[in-house]
Amino acid sequence: MVSKLTFKNDKPKKRKRDKAGEEDDQDDGYRSRKTSSSETQKTQQEHEDNEEGWVNAKTKDDLNGPCMFILNDSPPLCMASDGSGKIFPTVIKSYDPSNVQQVFVLGNIVQSEKHTLKSYLGKYFTVSKYGICEATSEAIGPEQELAIERKETGDGWVIMSAWDKYLCLSPNDVRCDSESAGFKETLMIRVQAKFRKRPSKTIDESQRKIHTKELEEKVGAPLDYETIKMLKKAFRSTLSAKFLVARKIKAHN
Numbered sequence: 001m002v003s004k005l006t007f008k009n010d011k012p013k014k015r016k017r018d019k020a021g022e023e024d025d026q027d028d029g030y031r032s033r034k035t036s037s038s039e040t041q042k043t044q045q046e047h048e049d050n051e052e053g054w055v056n057a058k059t060k061d062d063l064n065g066p067c068m069f070i071l072n073d074s075p076p077l078c079m080a081s082d083g084s085g086k087i088f089p090t091v092i093k094s095y096d097p098s099n100v101q102q103v104f105v106l107g108n109i110v111q112s113e114k115h116t117l118k119s120y121l122g123k124y125f126t127v128s129k130y131g132i133c134e135a136t137s138e139a140i141g142p143e144q145e146l147a148i149e150r151k152e153t154g155d156g157w158v159i160m161s162a163w164d165k166y167l168c169l170s171p172n173d174v175r176c177d178s179e180s181a182g183f184k185e186t187l188m189i190r191v192q193a194k195f196r197k198r199p200s201k202t203i204d205e206s207q208r209k210i211h212t213k214e215l216e217e218k219v220g221a222p223l224d225y226e227t228i229k230m231l232k233k234a235f236r237s238t239l240s241a242k243f244l245v246a247r248k249i250k251a252h253n
Contacts, residue, residue: 054096055196056155057189063115063148065195067106068097069159070188071169078102079174079187081119085136087174095190106191114145127161131177148189156186210235 057063069079070092078092080101090102097103104125105118117125119135124144126137137144146167147160158181159167166178166185178185212228223231 052193054190055193057157057191057196058150058155060113060148060150062191062196063106063189064108064191065106066103066192068095068102068190069104069167069169070095070190071184071186072188073171077169077171079104079169081121081123081125081135083121085119085121085123085134087125087133087135089169089171089174095188109140109145112145113147115148116140116144117146127163127165127167127176129163131161131163131165131175133167133174133176151181151186154186155188157189158185159187 054068057067071077071089075091075093076095077089078097079087080090080099081087081104082101090099092098092102100120103120107116107118109116117135119125121135123135124137124140125133125135125146126143127133127146128143142162145162148157149160150157159176161167161176163176165176166181167176167187168174168178168184169187170184210232212223216223
């Protein structure tokens with residue numbers, strides 16, 4: 001359909017609104033004021049959802065895809081591998097990878113809480129009975145299975161081999177023969193933000209509004225302004241009451 005031509009000096013025409021439409025606008029203002037206290041939290045959540053690049057793994061659900069293993073020392077160290085499968089420490093200036101050798105790929109073992117690591121060449125990270133680490137294996141066995149757990153505080157993680165020994169990153173070597181998890185065994189795991197598992201978003205029913213058209217469809221007949229106003233007020237009150245009851249039950253449990 002051809003649209004109407006407009007000219008520079010034409011004044012835009014104002015659209016007419018009925019009272020029910022004005023009531024919807026009033027509801028929008030009411031909701032905006034009611035939810036203003038949560039705007040900061042919403043903005044932070046949107047920022048996190050749009051986050052790109054490399055970020056710290058915070059939960060076990062984040063342990064997926066490309067990753068870095070860093071000892072937050074001074075200077076910080078990163079675990080790396082070379083073409084022969086040798087595992088070694090390297091000093092880094094940034095918490096983002098500067099070389100493919102610093103990147104490993106985390107995988108989940110089916111029907112298990114354990115993980116595997118692959119080097120940039122696709123070889124599995126392997127820990128021998130004597131704590132020697134290398135990335136040379138083509139298949140998965142007990143020597144390739146790793147238990148990765150987060151420490152109770154901070155962003156630190158510990159990695160344990162099938163021999164119940166902890167992975168240790170030091171300026172001179174990378175080994176997996178530590179008996180306890182101390183500073184050198186507590187690693188920062190960096191992952192790509194796009195591979196993290198996002199928490200499911202839930203809709204707060206107490207903030208839902210109902211429009212005039214929906215009310216009239218429920219009633220099955222056109223409604224006048226006063227009736228619409230009364231029904232919308234009742235709808236808001238009912239949702240608020242249900243929300244408060246649900247929150248009390250959750251707190252009690």
